Amino acid sequence: MREGVTTKRALCASCDIACSVVTEIKNGRVVRVRSSDNPIFRDHICMKGIVAPKGFANPNRILHPLKRVGERGSGKWEQVTWDEAMADIGSRLQAVVDRYGPEAWAVSTSQWNTSTDHGLGRRVMNHVGSPNWISGVALCAGNTAAVNRFTYGWFPFGDFNNTRCIVLMGHNPRRHSWTPIYNYIRSAQQRGAKLIVMDPRRSSSAERADIWLPLKVGSDTAMMFGWLKVIIDEGLYDKEFVAEWTVGFDELRQRVDEYPLERVAELTGCDPEMIASAARLYATHGPTIIPWTPITDMQRNSTSGIRLQSILRAICGYLDVPGGELLQGFNPDIINESEIEMHHVLPEAQKAKQLGSQDHPAFTYRGQSAFREPTRRVYGQEYANLVMGCHMATPSATFQAMAGEGPYPVKAFFFLGNNPLLSYANMPMILKGMMNQELIVAHEQFMTPSAQLADYVLPADSWLERPWLHDMFGWMSTVRFSEKSMDPPGDCRSTFQFWKLLAGALGQSDIVPWDTLEDFYDYRVARTGMSFADLVATTEVHFAKPEFRKYEKTGFATPSGKVELKSSVLEGLGFDPLPYFREDPPRDDAYPLMMFTGVREDGFFQTGHRHIPEMRARHPEPEIYLNEKTARTAGVRDGEWVAVENQLGRIKAKLAIRDAMPDDLVRVPHGWWKPEMPQGHGQLSGAHDYADSQLCRDDDDFLDREQGIPHIKGIPCRVVSLMSPSGDAEIVDASLLEPVE
Amino acid sequence: MSGNSRGFMQSEFMGKLMVAMAARSSRNRSLLDRLCRRALNRLTALPPEEDFMRDPLIDNDEGFDPEELDRYQRGE
Numbered sequence A: 001m002r003e004g005v006t007t008k009r010a011l012c013a014s015c016d017i018a019c020s021v022v023t024e025i026k027n028g029r030v031v032r033v034r035s036s037d038n039p040i041f042r043d044h045i046c047m048k049g050i051v052a053p054k055g056f057a058n059p060n061r062i063l064h065p066l067k068r069v070g071e072r073g074s075g076k077w078e079q080v081t082w083d084e085a086m087a088d089i090g091s092r093l094q095a096v097v098d099r100y101g102p103e104a105w106a107v108s109t110s111q112w113n114t115s116t117d118h119g120l121g122r123r124v125m126n127h128v129g130s131p132n133w134i135s136g137v138a139l140c141a142g143n144t145a146a147v148n149r150f151t152y153g154w155f156p157f158g159d160f161n162n163t164r165c166i167v168l169m170g171h172n173p174r175r176h177s178w179t180p181i182y183n184y185i186r187s188a189q190q191r192g193a194k195l196i197v198m199d200p201r202r203s204s205s206a207e208r209a210d211i212w213l214p215l216k217v218g219s220d221t222a223m224m225f226g227w228l229k230v231i232i233d234e235g236l237y238d239k240e241f242v243a244e245w246t247v248g249f250d251e252l253r254q255r256v257d258e259y260p261l262e263r264v265a266e267l268t269g270c271d272p273e274m275i276a277s278a279a280r281l282y283a284t285h286g287p288t289i290i291p292w293t294p295i296t297d298m299q300r301n302s303t304s305g306i307r308l309q310s311i312l313r314a315i316c317g318y319l320d321v322p323g324g325e326l327l328q329g330f331n332p333d334i335i336n337e338s339e340i341e342m343h344h345v346l347p348e349a350q351k352a353k354q355l356g357s358q359d360h361p362a363f364t365y366r367g368q369s370a371f372r373e374p375t376r377r378v379y380g381q382e383y384a385n386l387v388m389g390c391h392m393a394t395p396s397a398t399f400q401a402m403a404g405e406g407p408y409p410v411k412a413f414f415f416l417g418n419n420p421l422l423s424y425a426n427m428p429m430i431l432k433g434m435m436n437q438e439l440i441v442a443h444e445q446f447m448t449p450s451a452q453l454a455d456y457v458l459p460a461d462s463w464l465e466r467p468w469l470h471d472m473f474g475w476m477s478t479v480r481f482s483e484k485s486m487d488p489p490g491d492c493r494s495t496f497q498f499w500k501l502l503a504g505a506l507g508q509s510d511i512v513p514w515d516t517l518e519d520f521y522d523y524r525v526a527r528t529g530m531s532f533a534d535l536v537a538t539t540e541v542h543f544a545k546p547e548f549r550k551y552e553k554t555g556f557a558t559p560s561g562k563v564e565l566k567s568s569v570l571e572g573l574g575f576d577p578l579p580y581f582r583e584d585p586p587r588d589d590a591y592p593l594m595m596f597t598g599v600r601e602d603g604f605f606q607t608g609h610r611h612i613p614e615m616r617a618r619h620p621e622p623e624i625y626l627n628e629k630t631a632r633t634a635g636v637r638d639g640e641w642v643a644v645e646n647q648l649g650r651i652k653a654k655l656a657i658r659d660a661m662p663d664d665l666v667r668v669p670h671g672w673w674k675p676e677m678p679q680g681h682g683q684l685s686g687a688h689d690y691a692d693s694q695l696c697r698d699d700d701d702f703l704d705r706e707q708g709i710p711h712i713k714g715i716p717c718r719v720v721s722l723m724s725p726s727g728d729a730e731i732v733d734a735s736l737l738e739p740v741e
Numbered sequence B: 001m002s003g004n005s006r007g008f009m010q011s012e013f014m015g016k017l018m019v020a021m022a023a024r025s026s027r028n029r030s031l032l033d034r035l036c037r038r039a040l041n042r043l044t045a046l047p048p049e050e051d052f053m054r055d056p057l058i059d060n061d062e063g064f065d066p067e068e069l070d071r072y073q074r075g076e
Helices: A052-056 A082-100 A120-128 A142-152 A179-191 A204-208 A220-233 A239-245 A249-256 A261-268 A272-284 A302-315 A337-341 A365-379 A395-402 A427-435 A495-505 A517-528 A532-538 A568-572 A613-618 A628-634 A684-690 B006-027 B031-044 B066-073
Strands: A006-011 A020-026 A029-035 A066-068 A077-079 A105-109 A133-135 A165-169 A194-198 A211-213 A412-416 A439-444 A456-459 A468-470 A479-482 A593-599 A623-626 A641-645 A650-657 A665-669 A713-721
Touching: A006 A468, A006 A479, A029 A052, A029 B066, A052 A613, A052 B066, A066 A082, A082 A105, A082 A412, A082 A439, A082 A456, A082 A495, A105 A120, A105 A395, A120 A133, A120 A337, A120 A495, A142 A302, A142 A365, A165 A179, A165 A272, A179 A194, A194 A204, A194 A272, A211 A272, A220 A249, A220 A261, A220 A272, A220 A302, A239 A302, A261 A272, A365 A568, A395 A427, A468 A517, A479 A532, A495 A517, A517 A532, A623 A628, A628 A650, A628 A713, A650 A665, A650 A684, B006 B031
Parallel strands: A105 A133, A105 A412, A165 A194, A194 A211, A412 A439, A439 A456, A593 A665, A623 A650
Antiparallel strands: A006 A020, A020 A029, A066 A077, A066 A456, A468 A479, A593 A713, A623 A665, A641 A650, A641 A713
16 A cells, blocks of 8 residues: 555446446545456456546536526536526426426436436436436447347346356457456356357457357348247257247247348348357357347347347346346345336326337337336336336437427426437437527536537536445346545536435425435445445445346246247337348448447547547547558548548548458447537537537438437448548558457 | 256356355455455466456556646646
């Protein structure tokens, strides 16, 4: 221990993984973040974690409440107190509710703060009467959780420690991105587990795989049909489990028969024998896991793709067995966030108004209502808002309503730890919606492009500056605790304080009755017989008692109590109850390439971290990747500035040649803006130049039917040079052989 | 996979044992807790040449000087 240094146990929230770390504190501030001393968390830290003390000390951090004094987006602010801000926000929000109805208030939150939001945002909204809560989890894990319920009523987590085979669908965990998952996968491989990777790119995971299926972008669903064709035709499934615990197998078989391997090979671009080999390995080398992947979350066939993952897990007998896919349920000792949210107080008539629920209901109240009784039967409560994704409004429908193009107006928009302009599809529509608001409130650490359009920007604390109780998003039954390491600077406050103050400003203080965050946590952990302070001091992880094959006692949390290969809930909502595959719409010759986006770079999480010098030094500019052949065809060269264009918009980026990319595919980086560039409407700190959300379409051909989430893994586009004819950059070979991330 | 086979029952037992050991290791207070932590340490540690988690950026990190952070925060 260095002189004058004290330590705290904390959970890093630099991304959404929540690694267990140790903070070192000197002179009242965190000076170092290192990995936990507990061997089960060894080395669970990445570059974003170690640089956090500097990131939060950035001189441009927002330290005091700011009130807009000029036109929206003019960049003119005055400093006010929290009391002044919340009093005005409360009265203006109430005016919107009185004039347009409570559904005219929408809230968007993101992982940085939703996991420390504790369900209080939904709790306040449910009491006010608004169902219109949206989040990036609509296309990243939250929607996966909701769609998994259609098949077996919960969202399983893979047992990496005991599995014998892992399937990565486009996902590429690395040392500095999804660090614990990377550790689990590499450890499993060292134990002898097999790795199957589906990815158009020769990713670093693909290079380590036993089988790499370089499929066409966006064809994951077709690939899984091919696997099922092999597994069913060759009788490789768990016949006992299928007979006893599933419904709809014969109908599934008929649907699968529509996908002979020759057709699947054509749809995916992969060799039929290789497809068959991967399917056999999956089915016969188990227990196998298909860990959650954001890739399947972001496609026009997302619902069918996630359903097929679920079906593979089920018919091969991998549900809730060691080494397989664990259905953990809630931790019975902790009051979970779904309980905190109090969804039962929101009237059914208001739930029915949730935006997007009529056309794309999968993760809305309407789509999930059939699980209320089964969830109570199996998990002891009606509402299970797994990964916060099971009772959401649809983002695109919400922005349309904000822009005056929905079934009713949305006129007040709050976002916490979230940068909506860059986080959802169709930035032009989001911008139009934001400019049409009567009240915008941001709770943020930095002046993001979205915050620049707010009426109020309220200063947010960081994970170093608050305690935290992390219930693993309701996904797993483990609960972890984080100590406050230092005081927040200036007037920065937590989401707990934000919601408590807002409830008070709306005259409903009793909604959030706890005085402090610690009091609230004491309430949540009371069933353990310990206080939060005792738990955080003595327990890094609070486990629920492990059990396997719990369904044998309770059945599954579906209407039938069985695994629904044919979904009664989807059928009841008017959708195809079996998975299916929608092919790409007809191509426009003007856009001969395909792009995908949503990719994290190691130094950044989503749209954040661009303000940290050490991280920007690693990624100074947004880069797109092409292989050399595609670049030559497009007439562009390594290192030059290019534009990526499609029917919706245009962004600028530097070109990096990567031979690990397949022909005609463009990798577009996610969430780019530059904090150093001019702020305000029309500028938005470079968002108009670089933000990939300008290319992400949300018209019908590019939306998943059941969920209404955008297809961002295979969008037609073109790449054109932005250099003058004399700007003759050379093609550099230095990184040609590197895998792509 | 037969849910009643001997191998399956063994894997369930081992799965539960691992969680129990992880819980003890996380508490790390009593003698048994510390023994569990030591056992997990031995089970999970790798020789440096095989340790895929080794990374110079992480391994060489010594954090920040508090005065340096103060100056940075003041924009100096």
